[in-house]
Amino acid sequence: MPKIVAGWLEGARQVPTARFNRRPAGTDICLIVIHCIALPPCHFGGPHVDEIFLGRLDPTAHPYFKLAAAVECSTHFFINRTGLITQYVSCLDRAWHAGRSVYRGRPECNDYSVGIELEGCEYCAYTTEQYDSLKVCVAALRQAYPGIGDKITAHSTIAPGRKTDPGPYFDFSQLGCNGN
Secondary structure, three states, X not given: OOOEEOOEXXXXXXXXXXXXXXXXOOOOOOEEEEEEEOOOOOOOOOOHHHHHHHOOOOOXXXXXXXXHOOOOOOOXXXXXXXXXXXXXXXXXXXXXXXXXXXXXXXXXXXXXXXXXXXXXXXXXXXXXXXXXXXXHHHHHHHHHOHHHOOOEEEHHHHOOOOOOOOOOOOOXXXXXXXXX
């Protein structure tokens, strides 16, 4: 079973980005937020997810990218349709995945959470390979950061009205939790 070592998941493809900052001093990592992304929407594969998280998305490559390229975002992990895990930000640092958000009354989820993006869209099922890799990633995170426990939620839960991902096709029971 891979482990988190110095904030990085052993065996994951590592593509470090400069789009992160430090977590507030003394912050315990105690939440996982599940997201989905596809660039352009509902199109899978290609270099565009790396490009957006690295700040290199060409706004002229697709009409959707004109606005998306201006968004400063990142995530800790991305799991593509084949199950490949890519890590962009150390878990010890704050990725920019949740935006304005609240979990169980606690604001600013980026401060204390780890973001995991799945290649997909709200309107299609996720692959078995993605769930298998997600389980490996979640197990490693739970081992490294025991405060997570069963606190795994959807982006839509922490940013209702603003976000809808990972959508109704995501099955939280695969992770042994209900996503609340």
